[in-house]
Amino acid sequence: MQPILSLTHVSKHYAMPGGSDVVCLESVSLSVDRGQFVSVQGPSGSGKTTLLLTIGGMQRPSSGQVVVAGHNLYALSPGARTKFRATHLGFVFQMFHLVPYLNVIENICLGANSEADAREQARVLAERLGIGQRLQHKPSRLSVGECQRTALARALIAKPELILADEPTGNLDPENTEEVLQVLAQYCQQGGSVLLVTHGEEARRYADRRLRLEQSHLG
Amino acid sequence: MRTTALLIWKELLHHWGNFLLGAAALTVAVGLCVALAITETASQRETRRVTRDLGFNLRIIPRETDMEQFYLAGYSEQTMPESAMDELAKVKRFSYNHLVASLQKKFLLEGHPVLLMGISGERAPPGKKHPPMIFSVETGSVHVGHEIARLLKLKKGDTLLLGGQRFRVARTMPETGTVDDIRVIGLLSDVQRLLGLEGQINEIKAIDCLCLTTDANPQAILQNQLRQALPEARVVMQSSIAEARARQRQMTEKYATFVMGAVLLVAAAWIGALAIINVRQRYGEIGLFRALGYGSGRIGSLILGRAVLIGLLAALSGYFLGTWLALTWAPEIFPVTARAIQPLPRLLPWAMLATPLLAAVASLIPAAIAITQDPADVLRQN
Numbered sequence: 001m002q003p004i005l006s007l008t009h010v011s012k013h014y015a016m017p018g019g020s021d022v023v024c025l026e027s028v029s030l031s032v033d034r035g036q037f038v039s040v041q042g043p044s045g046s047g048k049t050t051l052l053l054t055i056g057g058m059q060r061p062s063s064g065q066v067v068v069a070g071h072n073l074y075a076l077s078p079g080a081r082t083k084f085r086a087t088h089l090g091f092v093f094q095m096f097h098l099v100p101y102l103n104v105i106e107n108i109c110l111g112a113n114s115e116a117d118a119r120e121q122a123r124v125l126a127e128r129l130g131i132g133q134r135l136q137h138k139p140s141r142l143s144v145g146e147c148q149r150t151a152l153a154r155a156l157i158a159k160p161e162l163i164l165a166d167e168p169t170g171n172l173d174p175e176n177t178e179e180v181l182q183v184l185a186q187y188c189q190q191g192g193s194v195l196l197v198t199h200g201e202e203a204r205r206y207a208d209r210r211l212r213l214e215q216s217h218l219g
Numbered sequence: 220m221r222t223t224a225l226l227i228w229k230e231l232l233h234h235w236g237n238f239l240l241g242a243a244a245l246t247v248a249v250g251l252c253v254a255l256a257i258t259e260t261a262s263q264r265e266t267r268r269v270t271r272d273l274g275f276n277l278r279i280i281p282r283e284t285d286m287e288q289f290y291l292a293g294y295s296e297q298t299m300p301e302s303a304m305d306e307l308a309k310v311k312r313f314s315y316n317h318l319v320a321s322l323q324k325k326f327l328l329e330g331h332p333v334l335l336m337g338i339s340g341e342r343a344p345p346g347k348k349h350p351p352m353i354f355s356v357e358t359g360s361v362h363v364g365h366e367i368a369r370l371l372k373l374k375k376g377d378t379l380l381l382g383g384q385r386f387r388v389a390r391t392m393p394e395t396g397t398v399d400d401i402r403v404i405g406l407l408s409d410v411q412r413l414l415g416l417e418g419q420i421n422e423i424k425a426i427d428c429l430c431l432t433t434d435a436n437p438q439a440i441l442q443n444q445l446r447q448a449l450p451e452a453r454v455v456m457q458s459s460i461a462e463a464r465a466r467q468r469q470m471t472e473k474y475a476t477f478v479m480g481a482v483l484l485v486a487a488a489w490i491g492a493l494a495i496i497n498v499r500q501r502y503g504e505i506g507l508f509r510a511l512g513y514g515s516g517r518i519g520s521l522i523l524g525r526a527v528l529i530g531l532l533a534a535l536s537g538y539f540l541g542t543w544l545a546l547t548w549a550p551e552i553f554p555v556t557a558r559a560i561q562p563l564p565r566l567l568p569w570a571m572l573a574t575p576l577l578a579a580v581a582s583l584i585p586a587a588i589a590i591t592q593d594p595a596d597v598l599r600q601n
Contacts, residue, residue: 049599058510059595079514086512093598097507099226101233106225111511115222154511166598 002070004162004193005032005055010064012050024050025061026216032162032195037188039196039203042213048197051213052166055195056089057081069161087113090155092180094167096147098139104150105135111154118157125153129183145176152183163187165196169203181206223517227524234497241493241578242533248486249537249574250544252479253566257545259475261560277425278455279307279445289455293334293398294323298419299451301339301407306448307423308342318342320420322410326403328381333367334402335381337410339420356406360389366400368392381405382413423452487581494526494585498592505589506597515590522589526582530575537574538567 012025024047032038042048053059055066057073066073069088073081090111098107105122112118126132129149131142139147148168155163165184169177184194185206196203197213204210212219231238280289281297289295304320319341326335340355356362361381363373368391373379377388386405394400411417445454498505508518542562549560 053595053598056510058598082509082512082514084512085510089512091510091598097503097510097598099504099507101229102226106229109222110508 001034003031004034004036004069005030005195006065006067007031007055008065008067010054010061010066012047012054012059013062023216025054027064028213028216028218030211030218032193034161034193035188035191036209037185037194037196037203037207038209038211039198039207040211040213040218041198041201041203043199046213047216048199048213049166051218052164052195052197056091056164057085087158088161090158090160090163092148092151092155092163092165092168094170096139096151098147098150098154100139103136103138104131104142104146107139107150108153108157111157113158121157122153125157126150129153130179144171145173145179148172148176148180149183152180156183156187160192162193162195165194167198168196169198169200177202223520223524226521227528230501230521231525231528234500237493237497237500238529241490241529242536244486244489245530245533245574245578246537246540248482249534249570250540251482253538253541253563253570254544254549255475255479255541256566257542257560257563258549260563261545261549279303279423279425279449279452280455281421282451282453284453292325295421298322298416298421301411301418301420303449303452304339304342304420304423307425307445309448317425319424320407321422321424322407322414322416322420323422324414326382326414328367328379328403329371331367331370332401333364334398335410335413336402336404337407338404339407356404357389358406358409359385360387360405362390362392362404363388364392364400364402365394367403379403384409384413483577487577490526490529490578491581491584494522494582495588497525498522498585498589501589502592503597505592506594509592509594510598519586519590522582522586523579526578527575530578531571533578534567534570534574538570541566 007028007030010025010028011023014022014024016022028051030038040048040051050059054061055068055073057066057068057076060074068084071084071088073084076084099110102110104126105119108122108125109115109118112121123132123135126135129152131146131149131153134142134146139150142150148171152168155165163184168184169180172180181203184196188194188208196207280295281299283297284295285297301320304318308318320339322337324335326333328335338356361379363371363379368374368388371379373388373391375388375390379386379388381403386409392399392402405413407420408417411419445452505518508521546560546562
C-alpha cells in the first residue's frame with residue numbers, strides 16, 4: 001500500500017545577507033505508512049518545525065519532493081494546497097493556537113470540513129477527551145491540558161489522513177502528556193497516521209517508528 | 220457561511236474597543252453628512268425665503284410703466300387690472316412656482332411717509348403645490364415695518380387709523396435695514412379700497428420662475444410667454460439678486476459637498492488604520508486559519524465582512540444621529556424656515572448602501588495584508 005507521506009531528498013535553505021545560507025533541512029527522506037505513529041526527535045533548532053511546515057504545505061522546500069496521500073504537494077497551486085490541507089491534514093501545536101473569542105465547541109468546529117453535524121461531532125469528541133463539561137468555556141478559562149485537548153479535538157474532527165503534531169506535549173504535565181499521546185496512538189489504531197516532532201522522550205512508548213533529526217539530517 | 224458570520228460577530232465583540240472606535244467614527248461621519256444634507260435643503264429654502272424681499276425672480280408690471288420712475292420709487296405709478304393675475308395663473312406653460320399680486324403707493328400716515336402695500340394670496344401653478352413663500356394677511360389687519368412701528372410706537376394688537384379706517388396691527392416686522400422698514404402691508408382688497416383703486420394692481424411678483432443659468436436666457440423665454448398671455452404687461456428680472464442667490468446656493472452646495480467629502484475621507488482613513496491594527500492583533504489567529512485550510516477568500520471575507528457589519532451599524536446609528544442633530548440645531552440656524560425642516564428618509568437606504576461600501580474599501584489593504592501573511596512565520600513561534 002502507498003505510504004500516506006513520502007519525502008524525497010527534501011532540503012530547505014534560507015538565504016541570509018552576506019551570502020551564507022542557513023540550512024534547516026538537508027536532503028531529508030522519510031515515509032510514513034497508513035496507520036503508523038512516527039516520532040521525530042531532535043534538539044531545539046534542529047529543523048523539526050520546518051520539517052512539519054514543509055510537510056504541511058506551508059513552506060516550499062528548496063529542493064526535493066513532498067507527496068501526501070498520493071499528491072505532490074508543491075505541484076499543486078496555493079489554493080489547491082490550502083484546500084488539500086483542510087481535507088487531508090490535521091495540526092496540533094505546542095502553543096495550542098486556540099481562537100480566544102470562541103468557546104471549546106466552536107474552536108473544535110473550526111477544524112470541521114462541513115458545518116452539518118459539526119457541533120454533534122465536536123461534542124462527542126470533547127466527551128471522549130474529557131472536556132465535555134467545558135464546551136461553553138473560552139480558552140482563558142481552561143487549564144493548559146484542557147486547551148491542548150481542545151486543539152487535539154480540532155485536529156481530529158475532520159478525520160484527516162495524517163496528523164502533524166509539533167511538540168504537542170511541550171507545555172503539559174506528565175498526566176496530560178500521557179492522555180494526549182494515548183489519543184494519538186488510538187487514532188493510528190483506527191487507521192489514521194501521526195507524525196509527531198518533539199525534543200523529549202515522551203513519545204517513545206507510543207511511536208511505531210522513532211527517528212532523530214540532528215543538524216538538519218534525519219536518521 | 221454560518222461559521223464565517225459567527226467568527227466575524229464574535230471577533231467584533233472580543234475586540235470591542237477597536238469595533239467601537241471604528242463604529243463611532245463612521246457614525247459621526249454619517250451623522251454629519253445626514254445633518255448637512257437636511258440643513259442644505261433647509262439652507263436653500265431659507266435663502267429663497269430670506270431673499271424674497273430683496274426682490275422676486277420676476278416683477279410683472281404694466282407695460283406703460285415709466286422705468287425711471289419705477290426704479291426711483293420702487294413701484295410702478297401705472298396700474299393694470301387684477302384679472303391679469305387670473306390670466307397668468309391660467310397659463311400652463313408659464314414657468315413659475317408662486318405668484319403674488321400687489322398694489323403699492325406712497326402714503327402719508329400720521330405725517331410719516333410710508334409705502335402702503337396690498338398683497339393678494341399666493342397662487343401656485345395649476346396642478347402644483349409648493350410651500351408658501353410669504354406670509355398671508357387677514358382683512359382688517361396690517362403688518363407694520365420696523366421704523367414706522369418705532370416712530371408711531373405701535374405693537375402687535377394695537378389699532379391703526381389708515382385713511383380713516385381702523386386696522387389691527389397683526390405684526391410689527393423685524394428691522395431689515397431696507398425700505399421694508401417703512402412699509403405697511405395689508406390685504407390687497409383693503410388697500411385697493413383705501414386708495415380708491417378697486418380691482419387694480421401695479422405689480423405681480425413671481426418666485427422661482429427659471430433658474431439663472433449661463434446657457435439660458437430666461438427673461439427672453441418669459442417675455443415670449445407673457446406677450447401671449449398678458450399683452451398689457453412687461454417683465455423685469457432682478458438678475459443681480461437671482462445671480463447672487465444662485466451663487467450663494469452653489470457656494471453652499473460646494474461647501475457642503477467639500478465638508479462631506481472630507482469627513483468621509485477622514486473616517487475611511489481611520490477605519491483603514493483600525494483594520495490594520497486588527498489584522499496585526501489577529502496575526503496568530505490568521506496563521507491558524509491558514510493551517511486549518513482557510514483559503515484567501517475566506518480570510519479576506521473575515522476582514523471585509525467585519526468592515527461591512529461595522530458600516531451597517533454605523534449607517535443606522537449615523538442616520539438617526541444626523542437627523543437628531545439637524546432637527547435640534549437647524550431651526551436655530553434657519554429660523555425663517557424652521558417649521559419646514561424635516562427628516563429625509565430617503566437618506567437611510569443610501570447610508571445603508573454607501574457606509575458599508577466605504578468601510579469595505581477602506582479595509583481592502585488590511586485584507587490584502589491578512590491574505591498574504593505567511594502562516595509559517597506565525598506557527599513557527601512555538
